[in-house]
Amino acid sequence: MKRRKFLGCSAAAGVALLGGGFALLPRGAAPAQTNLAAARELLAGLRGRELISLRGWSPTGVFNHCAQSVEYSLEGYPQLKPGWFRLSLGPAAFAVFGLRGAMRHSLDEPIPGAASLIEPATLAGALQRLEDAFARFAEHRGSLAPHFAYGALDHAEYAQAHVLHLYEHLSLIRPRGDHAAALSADIQSLRG
Numbered sequence: 001m002k003r004r005k006f007l008g009c010s011a012a013a014g015v016a017l018l019g020g021g022f023a024l025l026p027r028g029a030a031p032a033q034t035n036l037a038a039a040r041e042l043l044a045g046l047r048g049r050e051l052i053s054l055r056g057w058s059p060t061g062v063f064n065h066c067a068q069s070v071e072y073s074l075e076g077y078p079q080l081k082p083g084w085f086r087l088s089l090g091p092a093a094f095a096v097f098g099l100r101g102a103m104r105h106s107l108d109e110p111i112p113g114a115a116s117l118i119e120p121a122t123l124a125g126a127l128q129r130l131e132d133a134f135a136r137f138a139e140h141r142g143s144l145a146p147h148f149a150y151g152a153l154d155h156a157e158y159a160q161a162h163v164l165h166l167y168e169h170l171s172l173i174r175p176r177g178d179h180a181a182a183l184s185a186d187i188q189s190l191r192g
Contacts, residue, residue, distance in 0.1 A: 034160055036138050043130060043134070043166075046127060052174055052176045053172055054172045054173070057117065060122065060126040063123070064119065064130075065114075066130050068117075069162060070134060070137050072114075074137060076145040077145060077146075079113035086148075086151035086152075087151060090150045094153075097161075098157075105168070111148065137159070137162065
C-alpha cells in the first residue's frame with residue numbers, strides 16, 4: 001500500500017511540475033519543420049563552417065552527444081531511469097515538448113552511462129558521426145530501444161525527440177565571425 005501511495009504522490013507531483021514547466025516553454029505555433037529531413041538539411045549546411053558554443057559543451061561535444069542519443073535509440077541506452085518514471089513523468093514531459101514543438105532540458109548533462117564526448121575529436125568528424133546516425137535512424141525499420149527517460153517511442157516519436165533535442169542544443173551554437181547571425185536565422189526559421 002505504501003508503494004501505491006508513493007507512486008500516486010510522485011505522479012501528482014510530476015503533473016504539477018510539468019504544468020509549471022509547460023508555462024515556461026516558448027509560446028506560439030510549433031515549428032513547421034521538426035522532421036528528420038529538415039534536421040539533416042540543417043546539419044549538411046554546417047559542414048565546413050567554423051562553429052563556437054555560447055556556453056557548455058563545444059560544438060564537437062554537442063554533435064557527439066546528439067549522435068549518442070540517436071545511436072542509443074537503435075542499440076539501447078546504457079542506463080534507464082526507473083520503470084515508474086518511464087511510464088509516467090518521462091512520457092508526460094515528452095508530450096509537453098511535442099505540444100510546444102520545443103524541448104527544454106539541461107544542455108550540459110550527459111546521457112546516463114554514456115561514453116565521454118571526445119570521439120571523434122574533430123568538429124568535422126563529430127558532425128559526420130551525427131549525420132551518419134541520422135541516416136541510419138531514417139533507414140531503420142525494426143524495433144527501437146526504449147528511451148532512457150521517455151520510455152517506448154515509435155519511429156515518428158523518436159524522430160521528433162531527436163530533432164527537438166538537436167534544435168535545442170543548436171540554440172547555443174553559432175558560426176565564428178561575421179556569419180554569426182546566419183546559423184541563428186537558420187534555426188529560427190526551422191522553429192517557426
